Amino acid sequence: MKIDRRSFLSLGIGVAAGTAFSPLPWKLMDDVSIWTQNWPWTPVPAKGESTWVNSVCTLCPGSCGISVRKVDDRGVKIEGMKDHPVNQGGICSLGLAGLQLLYSPDRVKTPLKRAGKRGEGKWVSISWDQAISEVAGKLKELITGGQAHTVAGITGGGPNTLSRLFKRFLTAYGSPNFFNIPSIDDSYRLALQMMNGATPDATVGLDLENTDFILSFGCGLLDGWGSPVHMFKTNTAWRKTQARVIQIEPRLSRTAAKAYQWIPITPGSEGALALGIANVLITESLYRKDFVDNYTSGFEGVVNASGELQKGFKQHVLDNFSPKAVSELTGLDPAAITLLAREFAKAKAPIALFGRGQGKLPGSMDEALAIHALNMLMGAINQKGGIYALPTPDSQTWPVVPPDAVADSGVKEPRLDGASSDAYSRLNQLPPAVLSGKPYPLNALLVMEANPLYTMSNSKAVQEAFDKIPLVVSFSSFMDETAQNSDLILPNHIYLERQEDAPLPAGFSKPVISLSKAVFKPLHNTQHAGDTLILLAKGLGGSVAETLPWKDFEACLKQAMGDKMEPLQKTGYWVNTGAVFPDGKTTFTTPSGKFEFASSAFCPGFTPVKIEGDASYPLLLIPYDTMRLASGYAANPPFDTKILEETILLHQDGLIEINPKTAQSMGLSENDRVLLQTPRGQANVLIHLEEGIMPGVIALPRGLGHTAYDAYIAGKGVNLNGLTGPVADPISGLDAAWGIKAKLSKA
Amino acid sequence: MDSAFIPNGVRRCAPGKFLVVLAVAGAVLLWGVYAMLLCWFKGLNQTNMNNNYGFALWIWADLAVIALGGGAFFTGFLRYIIGKDELKNIVNYAVLIGFICYSSALLILAIDIGQPLRGWFIFWHANVHSMLTEVAFCLSCYFGVLTIEYIPLILENRGIDRVPFLHHLGHNMHDIMAVFAATGAFLSFFHQGSLGGVAGVLFGRPFSYREGFFIWPWTFFLFTWSAAAYGPCFTLLITKITEAVTGKKLVKDNVVELLAKISGWMMVTYIIAKIVDTLYWANVTAPSKGLTLMDFYSHNAFYGVWILILEIVIGGIIPAAILITDKGRKSPAARTTAFVLAVIGVCVNRWVMVLQVMAAPVMTFDKWALYYPSWQEVATTILPVAYGVILIAISYRYLPIFPQEPELNPID
Amino acid sequence: MKAEENHGNTKKFGMVIDLDVCTGCGSCMVACMAENNVPFRKDESDKLKSITWMRVYKLSNGKPYPETDICYLPRPCQHCEGHEGHSPCVSVCPATATDYDMQTGIVSQIYTRCFGCRYCMAACPYHARYFNWYDPVWPKGMEKYLNPDVSVRMRGVVEKCSFCIQRYQAAKNRAFMEGKADIEEGDYQTACTQACPAGAITFGDLNNPAHAVYKLKKQPNAFRLLERLGTNPKIYYLSSREWVRRAGDNYLKNEGPAKIG
């Protein structure tokens, strides 16, 4: 071989040199970098025409106005609606992430029928016709068997038209078992009903803009209490008017951190502190005597049923709630209580508020009445800067259709929760009733805009109860825990895809209704739950069909809204401008015609809520709420989980807040893995040391520990409801629990 | 088998043994290459770097190997510019080590950047105000110089030398090597310095920020100085290791001692400057930003004053003291200890100027962020070591790296 | 950095964030991510790998219960002006991928030019710069919500708060179409400013006496983060609490915010 190595080498070098000096490598280098700038797997959002559509966000009871930016038919951004009376352009982190819920690939996209075992996650897609006929068929069967009353419905939608329609459907069908998801609103309503004589359908109105001293008994005013964005705006306004927020709670929440003063007290003693303050107000004659003397009853004495004069509120408080006595219950210095009462009395327009955290639980009525009594003492009722009952905006009445015999007898059956009416749903009583089968078994459960399997406390019992219900139907478009454990899913449109009225925002000063619009054409084969109900009624025929005579939900809504529909469609909201709120009325429809501190039926006192757990549980576990965690029907979208602090969620583990002193005494340090045990359950958590929590108290956030929805939230942290259980309030029968005893051991 | 390519007058091990060495080093190399490919194809999520640690093990490795490779430019500088003739007996090896160090640094940089395919933007869209631009330009140019310095060595291979063109090429390159070496020294002074400038100009990072002269922070000069001082120690250490591995004396003691002595005195001056710099920084610079020395050395689990002592005393004063004394320099054990300590010292310096800069919080509500490298980072950092072993093994076997070898190890 | 200084009509956009009002709710963070196509992953709890152009820090006064106090501090990019536009990051970028715009005071980032050396991240004392350690991936279908005005960043580049510069461009275009000489304060607001439910963020031209930020930045309670480093940032914070103002910078024991310029 004489075309030897040498010429081969030369050739090689020549080629290399030639290539190097040719444009080829340079061109390649350039092309390759252009390629890296346009990697095909990095998405390029399509351009298009940009438009804005106003609507309302119904992910929480806040009812904020939203403006949705669309590019062609894609939704690209949700912002707060600038001139909406509730949120004035502001928006919370959940509302901002709404498009992640809309476009989630894990939504229920079409009616589903369970294929495997319940909860196994095996489904077959079915048509809407089949879905309707299956559910209607089952419901018909129950009518035939005389079991119409054994059907129950749960809704989390609040007092809106869809809920009304749902209730109407159940009533016409013959079931008394219509349940709302109870919350602090129920306690406010009940307190107003008892003390102010408000009607049960009235909601609480708060003229917070005009208060100058807010005594907050654990209310997460900046943690999602009431209408969250509205509260944020109000708080900012308070800064300008130098209104003072006094936050009373054992944990340094965001509200406490922003408050004028944070007063940590023994959890559960809030009612006692209220009465202690009342004691000082009375002893030092700091209360509004004119108001109390002229417009209230039950202050000096109460005539009981048998005509005897009993101690009134005043004597009751003076006898039992001296600062010293209250000091022992709250752990607060007697002087601090006196000082606090004086400050409260000194304010021009003070107000006392109750409802822990976001007010997810109704809480103790005793406590609610005691705190509301402070408002009465200061005359903050129906007055500027005060508290009052807001009538539910009257909706047009729907045609009255006489029930048939089945319905008539069915609705006369006792409710499963033992409540005498559906004004207050004792949802916490439902699982025991289902488990015991008394007074009768529950044969079918329809769940709309709610996820009780996750949000109800004592998860284990709730799951067991679910297992006993032969038919569970979900209307959810999220694959939530309840949907996952149902037999049929008849998915509703998501809030951005459907038209409906948004109920009165919680704790707002005047009646407002907003209209949520179908900003987007439904992405999937979902159907408005209202339409589904109407179709079900048609499928059932007879008087049920007659009671729901509309061709679709839109017709029904139009009829309900009446002349409000026009302004609603025009501006997106309707404000009651016909009346003034607060109206300044000093009389009410109580038996005495006055505001009642006490009556023959009640007197605010302090009965500690019987928190579960014996001496083997040395710690107190309390829940807390944060704006970064959705803990209701909607679960956290990915963005909101992303902004969760690593002190709340670390990889898949939830963290429990504990005072460093308490932790030290137990030999625990930051991020230690511990077993958290309560009488209701146990879970593995990590330790997070936090100076801002009372020693002996530990706190977990609501909203984690999902087992459903999507991979961005499922399996992360601990569901607090698995560790807690309900405690029935002696007055309301609603859940009065504020925590549970607990213990920690190294895992 | 390959005897035609083995230099005259020296003895080399059997090809089999040689191949085993190559195979072992090659296996490590492949491991590193695998990690490198992971980083390239999957991205830098393969590392334990994070948004607090934009710079981490790799940048340290870069700074360290370039400092250690500084032996090449400084020996070249002494040999060609100052005219320390004896150093011709070690300059080849210094060049080889430098070549390995610099090519490794470039390779690591190519892995370290998030968009390696766009790496050339640093040249094309150069921002002349950036120290890193200066680094990139000088580093690449100086790597060119090292290649130019290494080529004649390759051309001296008996097989290659037979080709007339290549023979003459090597010859000609030798003739003007002083020009290349001077250019190299010029480039080196700058890029070693700008590597120091990289940390020194960070006025947002009080731990590394230094005042300076004109546009150059003091670290600019300290880095050049330390590379010149410590680089030769690394050359000498590797020489020592090579001698131990081959079982032969390869460089005469007088050569080693000369370089060690120069290195020692350089270290003395450097360490004085470094101490002055540290004192000024601790007493003037940092306090002007509201920070005290101990803010940088407490409240964390790793960075304590010990690291300052390790760098300045153990890795600076002690080796310098050994090398400037006749006794210390002449004792092989003490000398080698000094080399090792010096290498540790300069590596620790580069470590703190990269890693501790990232670790120390600046905002009062920020926390110390500690970091440990992922296996991919470790593997890609070991890769150059394996590559260096292979290149040294091949070069030693086939090239007349050590001019004194035949004389010191006569073949009977 | 090349444009001549002309304070007459050059803008200097900046923010004043009222820490007394900020509740740390995180809306600004989500608003920013939604506006700017910031990706997310299944596990974002390693905050050192999580991209949050706007990040809300939690500050504590460090005192034990019950004297504990906390404050939330939103930290966007500080858009440092440094000395004549030599912000810590801009001067170090080797590829001119980040720039200080003398006309707006905005520190920009050109993603397609950045090659990911991360020197700017090392330079930034605020940790305001983020690296794309991962390819940005959206769950199937979710990429529909991406904003066409903001390009999605590829893996391997650095990104950061841009003061929603796309909104500035849009506002300028609108003004031009409407024949207006200049944009007004309300025409250009960042996503976080708009979203903040507490109204804690005020955004505007720090050079323009008609803008709210102009007056707010001069309040006695105003301070900037790490001012002593000479970064010359354009984010001002307000706090009535002394410990919060002190937390804004490093001080020796005998110093305090009031004593330092």
Next chain:
Amino acid sequence: MFPFNFEWIWDMPHMVFMGGLWYALGILGLGMTYCIIKAAVDAGKKDAGNHVGNHARNHD
């Protein structure tokens, strides 16, 4: 790096920095070109066929 790149400005930093760069590159480039050309010329002159491998190299 070239005057036609748009970030280029004719200011001191560019001229000094890039000047230094092009100067260094020039030396290296010209030096190597000189060596290669001279080597080619030398190789042609000194009888390409001859074996030159043992030619004693002058190291200085």
